[in-house]
Amino acid sequence: MSTVDTPRDGAQDVPPRMLTLWCPDWPAVAACLADGTPLHLPAAVFHANRVVACTAVARAAGIRRGMRRRDAQSRCPELNVFPPDADRDARLFEPVAAAVEQLVVGVEVVRPGLVAVPAGGASGYFGGELRLAELLVEHVSQHTGVECQIGVADGLFAATLAAHRAQLVERTRTPDFLAPLPVTELDQPHADRAELVDLLRRLGLRTLGAFAGLAERDVAARFGRAGMIAHRLARGLDERPPHRRRPPPELTVTTTFDPPLDRVDAAAFMARTLAERFHGGLARHGLACTRLGIYATTENGEELSRVWRCAEPLTPQGIADRVRWQFDGWLRAAPDERPTAGVERLRLVPEETVEGHSLQLGLWREGTGVLGGLADEHGPAAERAGRALVRVQGLLGPDSVFTAVLDGGRGPAECVRLVPWGDPRAPQSPPDMPWPGRLPAPSPATVYAQPLPARVLDAAGAEVRITRRRELSAPPHRVAVGDGPLREVLDWAGPWLVDAHWWTPGGDGVRTRVQAVLAGEPETAVLLTRVGGSSPQWTVEGVYD
Template sequence: MRVLLVWCPDWSIGAVQRAQGFDPDEQLALVDRGIVVACSATAREEGVEPGLRVRQAQHRCPDMTVLPHDPALELHEFEPVMRAIEDKIPGVHLVRPGLAAVRSKGASRFYGSDRAAAQTLLTHLRSYVDHDVRVAVADGLFAAEQAAYTTSIESPVAHLAPRESATFLAHLPISALEHEISSPRMLNVLRRMGIRTLGDLATLPRPDVHSRFGAAGLRAHQLAQGADAPALDPRRVPRDLTAATTFEPGTDQVEHIVATCSPSVDDLMASLTSDALLCNGIRVVIHTDDGRVSRRVWRHPWHFTAAEVLDRVRWQLDDLSADSECDDLTGEFLTRMITSVHVEPESVDSAAHHAPGLWGDRPDEHVVQTLTGLQHQLGHEGVLVSAVSGGRLLDERRVLRPWGDALPVPRERRLEQPWPGTVPGPPPATVFAEARPVQVLTDDRAGVVVDDRGEVSAAPTVLASDGPQRITAWAGPWPVQQRWWRGGAAYHRFQVVDAGGRAWLLLTDGRRWWAEARYD
């Protein structure tokens, strides 16, 4: 199959720069699970490259800005490119954000040739998309992608004639299969066997490769011989569900803005309902008269209603006003004139997947109404819900989010990590927002000291917090093992029970003591 492929180099970085307003020359890196997955050209000049750990990258480029990798943002920013491709050639297949492909057969007949179709598409994209764009035509998706990587700004089109893909691929290193074959061990074995290029692999008998490496070997051999037969899946163009509201002239009245947005938001919810969909993520984009744009993605633990969407619009307007340098804020008027508000569904799901279970899947309706009413009076962050996260100190393990916002997923909370030095056994019920200073004394009112080896100078007998209390039982110390490479203070934990029957979790650096939590 002849494939016409569109490639936007450094799309991950470009999407973040456009969405968050970063300067193109700023040193920037995107990180996933502590590993750099993309970096800007200015960061590469300092030695940063994908695959480095964050600490190594920051050592090479101390002034670099580090942001989490956001595939959803890249896909959202790539949507205009997909639509621009569809303007010229229908049936676009999304490979990944920044890379899209179409079948070239129909486009070649319409525009006269493969090269003419590629050049026409490139000219159209350059006038439509503010980004570096490259185009390649070859037999198969793999060959087209590899050909696109050989292009440059001066020569942005790569064209491989029919049946030339195998010759082109033969000179590529075996590492070109790294992102196509999920078997790093197979590639290492091939290197040890002296197979350095795809041409070397293509000369091997296919049955022998298949029997030695299984399905991964068969797939690698097919790609090396240029026998790729991709199944391009043209995307179904989704219906535009954006709720857009324009203000001419602009307005600075919060309640007027929210009331004007209400009909379009109601239509959005009605459209989702008619399609049997629920929305648990929205993107609110607010434009001001001075050219500024406020973008924010809001998540919901269940799904949004029209009233909850309007609440998010109101809170984002409040945040936009709070970011202003003006101190005379009444909460009813903004310091900038708003010209348009766009509410875009960011994440939708079938309503059948959210049917209530036998015992329900969300709090009682009266609880929801009560907490939502309190949030209207106290503000977005006036009512918080909590979840347990990974960490060593207890204040690190408590995650607080505003009511109605989605809590972090288990992967983000990192609960599966070992966390040496964390509290063993059942956790305490009350965790103080800030550790409270206390005194731990002996019978003669001398302070209890813990040395670097964890030796206690004397048995603790008095706990002085709100008032002196006799200690009836105690256990410890347990060293808190964290960030030893920074050379900070070493901490130890104790558990004590006072004469009133209250159990405390104490933290000490050897001489000073704090109450970290209480067992109720």
């Protein structure tokens, strides 16, 4: 792959010719494949109760990205709902990347659902770019059963947008192709340019051509480094100019395993330590990795390899994620495609590097802490705690240490999620969003994985029910937990009602929560929940300290 370097008197560096293969709606497609759901049924992936990906059938029913979950399910009650899962998306995409690699060399995974290859050599061998695109689409469909689209243009960004439209852009015509496209195309997955795009729209720059027409000096002064990168993309250039530094060979990290690695959880644990070592070696040379090569050798001598291309310089977490995803794809492949033995040797190679100044953190960094109780996640206390937890994982296994993440929700079990130590701790649902029917603070100190059965009686000894007006039939007077004795209710509060899964057949119906203080030695405060449906009953969901 070569680039044409030109003088600085206004001429532009020409990006290499790239071919991208894009699988539309890949997170939703991968979720259906993992669940066994037929692709002709509507399906969507939700994050923070918003649609992040949906199948073509769901779009035909009116589902759109960014739509709230309740709105989506009211439009399409039969919609199959799936959570986001980066590991699942990467694991199931490995066969697609391998199918592309059977025809062309130099395959780079940009993200699950998108691969890029240099178009020059392969198109010449197969008789042109159009013929190469036809062969790839047919080959991937036959070997994986996945639909895909091809785009060819100068540079990765333009080729990606061309794949979204199944177009082959003529050489040197990339700026003309980009000019009429909306500026929102800059906000690609994992690029995090939403704020910049919103600002450009409010300034009246609604197309890539309008943004590209601004002078570089003005863009740098107004929008900073992020704006400069977006400006280069809008002009049909690469994110970074050519002449990147060739990484010194000693920055390659190699490790051996005895016994060989044959489990994904063990590989995930190993990836975190290896990623810190790899990133630290680059940082000492003032470099950061933008193309990561992962090369493995099995005990039987099989050679496995994959290159991941990244829009932004990789952080230690980003390196660990890609190593884990790749092992997930290799070790969980189909029986006739997976390695015949465990991985004995692993090598991480910085295929492409840039100056690492963009990764430097501020002198003072605020945060909630990796353990939730430490003010500075980079402070000495957090570092000591992290080393201790890693030590415990080394002794007892990767799934032996969990930390809690606060999520959004209406019930106490929905608001706290346990995450294995070292995995991303981002909330799946924003806890600060309004949640009608949410239980007020404080939350129960103990929340049962399986609620305990209970009886809630009124003063006459009859069971307390929920009326058609969704009120308690009578104040709770006595409560029995499980097979225990009836205990007098000293005080109570509520009810808090949530109509749960009303849009699905056989849904829970109205879920009613009541806080009650029970007499005894000692007094006990409990959270009582009555679940509707065909067989309504009271349970104890949690206990307060």
